[in-house]
Amino acid sequence: MSTQSKEVEALVKKLYQHGFYTDVETDTVPPGLNEGIIRLISKKKNEPEWLLEWRLNAFRHWLTMTEPNWAHVHHPPIDYQGISYYSAPKSDKALPKSLDEVDPKLLETYEKLGIPLREQEMLAGVAVDAVFDSVSVATTFKEKLADAGVIFCPFSEAVQDHPELVKQYLGSVVPPNDNFFAALNSAVFTDGSFCYIPKGIRCPLELSTYFRINAANTGQFERTLIIADAGSYVSYLEGCTAPMRDENQLHAAVVELIALGRAEIKYSTVQNWYPGDEHGKGGIYNFVTKRGECRGNNSKISWTQIETGSAITWKYPGCVLTGDNSVGEFYSVAVTNNYQQADTGSKMIHIGKNTRSTIISKGIAAGRGQNAYRGLVKVLESADGARNYTQCDSLLMGDRCGAHTFPYMEVKNSSAQIEHEASTSKIGEDQLFYCTQRGISEEDAVNMIVNGFCKKVFKTLPMEFAVEAQKLLGVSLEGAIG
Amino acid sequence: MNAAAGPVERYLAEFARVKTTLAGAANPPLQQARKSALARFAKSGFPTRRDENWKYTDIRAIEKRTFKTAEPSHDGIARDRIDAVRFNALECHELVFINGHFSKALSRKPTLPKGVIVDTLASALEHRGGEHLEHLSQYANDGANSFAALNTAFMADGAYINLSANARVDHPIHLLFLSTEQDDALMNHPRNLVILGEQAELTVIESYIGLDGAKNFTNTVTEVALGRGAVIEHYKLQQEGFMSYHIGSLHIRQSRDSRVYSHSISLGGAIARNDIHTVLAEEGAEVILHGLYMASNRQHVDNHTRIDHMSPRTQSVELYKGVLDGHARGVFNGKVVVHEGAVKTDARQSNNNLLLSDTAEVDTKPELEIYADDVKCSHGATVGQLDKDALYYLRTRAIDEDAASSLLTYAFAGDVIHHIKFAPIRARLEQVVIRRLPNMDRIRDIL
Numbered sequence: 001m002s003t004q005s006k007e008v009e010a011l012v013k014k015l016y017q018h019g020f021y022t023d024v025e026t027d028t029v030p031p032g033l034n035e036g037i038i039r040l041i042s043k044k045k046n047e048p049e050w051l052l053e054w055r056l057n058a059f060r061h062w063l064t065m066t067e068p069n070w071a072h073v074h075h076p077p078i079d080y081q082g083i084s085y086y087s088a089p090k091s092d093k094a095l096p097k098s099l100d101e102v103d104p105k106l107l108e109t110y111e112k113l114g115i116p117l118r119e120q121e122m123l124a125g126v127a128v129d130a131v132f133d134s135v136s137v138a139t140t141f142k143e144k145l146a147d148a149g150v151i152f153c154p155f156s157e158a159v160q161d162h163p164e165l166v167k168q169y170l171g172s173v174v175p176p177n178d179n180f181f182a183a184l185n186s187a188v189f190t191d192g193s194f195c196y197i198p199k200g201i202r203c204p205l206e207l208s209t210y211f212r213i214n215a216a217n218t219g220q221f222e223r224t225l226i227i228a229d230a231g232s233y234v235s236y237l238e239g240c241t242a243p244m245r246d247e248n249q250l251h252a253a254v255v256e257l258i259a260l261g262r263a264e265i266k267y268s269t270v271q272n273w274y275p276g277d278e279h280g281k282g283g284i285y286n287f288v289t290k291r292g293e294c295r296g297n298n299s300k301i302s303w304t305q306i307e308t309g310s311a312i313t314w315k316y317p318g319c320v321l322t323g324d325n326s327v328g329e330f331y332s333v334a335v336t337n338n339y340q341q342a343d344t345g346s347k348m349i350h351i352g353k354n355t356r357s358t359i360i361s362k363g364i365a366a367g368r369g370q371n372a373y374r375g376l377v378k379v380l381e382s383a384d385g386a387r388n389y390t391q392c393d394s395l396l397m398g399d400r401c402g403a404h405t406f407p408y409m410e411v412k413n414s415s416a417q418i419e420h421e422a423s424t425s426k427i428g429e430d431q432l433f434y435c436t437q438r439g440i441s442e443e444d445a446v447n448m449i450v451n452g453f454c455k456k457v458f459k460t461l462p463m464e465f466a467v468e469a470q471k472l473l474g475v476s477l478e479g480a481i482g
Numbered sequence: 483m484n485a486a487a488g489p490v491e492r493y494l495a496e497f498a499r500v501k502t503t504l505a506g507a508a509n510p511p512l513q514q515a516r517k518s519a520l521a522r523f524a525k526s527g528f529p530t531r532r533d534e535n536w537k538y539t540d541i542r543a544i545e546k547r548t549f550k551t552a553e554p555s556h557d558g559i560a561r562d563r564i565d566a567v568r569f570n571a572l573e574c575h576e577l578v579f580i581n582g583h584f585s586k587a588l589s590r591k592p593t594l595p596k597g598v599i600v601d602t603l604a605s606a607l608e609h610r611g612g613e614h615l616e617h618l619s620q621y622a623n624d625g626a627n628s629f630a631a632l633n634t635a636f637m638a639d640g641a642y643i644n645l646s647a648n649a650r651v652d653h654p655i656h657l658l659f660l661s662t663e664q665d666d667a668l669m670n671h672p673r674n675l676v677i678l679g680e681q682a683e684l685t686v687i688e689s690y691i692g693l694d695g696a697k698n699f700t701n702t703v704t705e706v707a708l709g710r711g712a713v714i715e716h717y718k719l720q721q722e723g724f725m726s727y728h729i730g731s732l733h734i735r736q737s738r739d740s741r742v743y744s745h746s747i748s749l750g751g752a753i754a755r756n757d758i759h760t761v762l763a764e765e766g767a768e769v770i771l772h773g774l775y776m777a778s779n780r781q782h783v784d785n786h787t788r789i790d791h792m793s794p795r796t797q798s799v800e801l802y803k804g805v806l807d808g809h810a811r812g813v814f815n816g817k818v819v820v821h822e823g824a825v826k827t828d829a830r831q832s833n834n835n836l837l838l839s840d841t842a843e844v845d846t847k848p849e850l851e852i853y854a855d856d857v858k859c860s861h862g863a864t865v866g867q868l869d870k871d872a873l874y875y876l877r878t879r880a881i882d883e884d885a886a887s888s889l890l891t892y893a894f895a896g897d898v899i900h901h902i903k904f905a906p907i908r909a910r911l912e913q914v915v916i917r918r919l920p921n922m923d924r925i926r927d928i929l
Contacts, residue, residue: 408845
């Protein structure tokens with residue numbers, strides 16, 4: 001179409017909005033990875049002996065593993081010895097008691113990102129455990145959560161204050177030797193979020209963590225552990241933006257969710273790491289392991305993700321449905337533009353009886369982006385009456401992008417019912433024509449169609465996130481097609 | 483052969499033993515091609531489950547056994563047993579191969595129209611000139627498939643069919659590969675080469691049938707090249723013995739506006755693997771792939787298809803259905819690749835599986851890889867069981883549960899069979915499928 005090249009050009013020139021860099025003095029260890037570095041990290045964080053051993057075991061196992069190459073992505077080899085594995089803002093030495101004590105430069109960073117902690121404290125009613133690089137610097141609404149008995153704190157704090165919970169659940173869903181990146185994370189993770197919802201409690205707030213990658217050359221290795229005890233409910237939001245940077249940065253996070261009997265965890269992500277420039281230079285490598293286990297009967301875990309950032313995304317949020325009648329859900333919108341590559345999807349492992357899972361995945365590829373859905377639905381012999389419905393649709397914008405679907409279905413139970421459907425297409429010219437014929441501009445029409453395409457997923461997001469997600473999608477794709 | 487040696491070494495030794503007796507032994511380029519194929523096989527070895535294409539199929543049972551190259555002989559086979567598996571009612575050209583070797587006495591070859599060559603591959607390798615063989619090994623990518631490489635090294639016989647432009651064979655050509663029980667476990671590597679000129683039309687049936695307790699290894703490769711506007715209807719019926727191993731692949735290259743109808747019915751074998759790879763190389767090419775696999779006891783059946791859309795306005799439709807019972811395991815992997823520039827591609831694929839027992843397993847993986855934007859592609863896959871309401875309905879009509887479930891299974895499988903245009907082939911395959919079901923007599927009455 002005539003407008004296409006012009007609009008695509010405009011899109012390609014669009015600069016990353018959150019590209020800026022805050023100059024904060026950081027306490028960074030020299031690049032490299034060995035047992036000494038791990039001991040140093042553990043010591044800096046004042047960790048108990050068992051956790052150090054746990055890290056060292058993970059590291060020793062990691063040494064025997066090779067980097068996976070099965071994903072549909074390409075990147076130059078990663079120099080794991082060239083990364084600095086610990087970077088904490090200097091200001092963390094004077095542990096802030098309130099926002100006033102926080103380094104004003106940090107606060108400025110958040111302001112630029114549109115995460116004004118103070119405003120959020122008052123207006124949004126959201127507790128934010130903001131992670132600046134590797135150490136949490138400010139947490140809000142702790143008291144309100146504490147009243148409900150909810151523990152929501154930086155991971156390193158949980159290790160000090162609730163070692164018994166950490167010890168019991170850490171690595172129980174994603175074992176340290178699960179995969180290459182999970183092993184790496186287990187060895188060197190610096191901080192993250194920890195959350196425990198006691199029995200029968202409905203968490204009064206939506207919990208939220210904003211992650212930032214800031215200092216140059218520091219990989220970000222977050223560890224998130226959420227435990228919903230019997231009959232509890234929690235909704236957790238995770239959002240990311242990162243400053244502009246030329247080198248690729250590795251992000252290998254691990255997220256573990258545990259839902260006990262009748263508990264429900266809703267985990268939403270908006271991922272907008274720096275995707276690299278229009279020539280594919282720079283950008284974050286986002287190699288993440290996210291997995292939840294519905295350990296108790298009648299429990300439920302629901303993942304929603306909006307993936308618009310990162311040069312390379314490699315993540316498969318999954319659910320292990322151990323408890324009878326447990327439910328797993330996965331809703332995803334993944335956008336790749338310019339030279340972005342995404343290999344993402346979900347894993348649903350049905351173990352308990354009458355377990356149900358739903359996977360809705362929407363992939364949008366534009367420019368030279370490569371967007372792959374890779375998923376696994378596995379039904380074990382024990383999972384009588386298991387049910388899965390999977391739908392993955394891809395939308396192509398431009399003739400140099402790619403959309404791929406690699407669903408694996410392994411079924412060992414004859415009472416299971418598994419359905420998978422996938423479709424790939426571009427925006428229909430007749431749909432566009434219909435809209436323009438009714439006086440809607442082409443750009444608005446495209447926006448409408450794309451938003452309609454993703455609606456099923458947006459619908460599952462909490463309100464604030466849904467707004468942000470739609471905005472993000474608009475920014476990423478406005479005018480990408482004619 | 484030295485049984486203690488590793489599997490690859492055993493095949494190398496077997497090749498050294500038989501190489502002078504293979505067809506075309508006096509032809510140095512051909513011998514060279516065999517040797518380099520063997521070298522490729524030796525280099526890659528047998529695939530393991532670490533290979534993505536063999537993730538769900540463990541072929542160590544084949545690897546660890548020692549198979550002897552079959553020698554030409556067909557004594558001890560009663561004529562009537564062969565008649566039972568022929569297409570008697572169907573007027574057709576029939577080439578019969580016993581353990582991979584052509585049997586002239588059992589074959590029938592009515593006069594062929596002008597421009598049609600139907601020969602055995604052995605004879606073509608021995609007597610025919612270069613232009614006839616230039617297509618050989620052009621389509622089977624045996625660099626990526628070690629079984630195909632093994633076939634190229636050991637190929638002894640098979641069919642060579644060549645239709646010149648506008649030629650048409652009214653009757654189907656039936657290639658009947660029989661596997662018989664011998665003292666030794668035998669291996670044979672049939673190789674078929676089918677070349678259709680512009681606008682040529684052909685129906686060809688490949689049957690692989692095991693008699694008695696044959697515990698042989700059949701490793702077959704068929705290559706098909708279609709000229710502009712050529713049409714081929716290809717049937718593969720795999721009914722190897724339950725102790726036999728079958729690895730087969732079909733490789734097709736399609737020119738402009740050519741059409742392929744493929745029907746693959748896989749019922750036999752302890753381990754059976756069927757690969758179909760078609761390349762829609764030029765504009766307007768079209769392919770329809772239909773498949774049915776039924777397995778019970780400890781059978782393992784694996785179907786892999788790959789369709790490469792290389793050019794604009796190409797079309798593919800695929801429907802595969804599976805019925806798994808007992809401890810059987812069914813595998814389906816359908817890959818559709820739409821290459822850059824192949825706009826206006828229309829690709830549809832679907833795979834449905836019926837699990838009849840709690841110990842049966844299905845692993846299915848429909849794949850799409852798309853590098854062009856103006857395309858319409860979809861796939862779907864299901865795994866489920868018989869509809870309880872339908873079963874109940876039949877039972878209220880005084881059909882007992884077993885018969886009702888057989889009847890519904892037959893209806894499920896019938897979707898694939900009913901697409902077959904040739905009535906005699908359809909009728910025959912219907913009977914073959916019914917015979918696989920429990921309570922077959924009852925169903926026959928009802929039907």
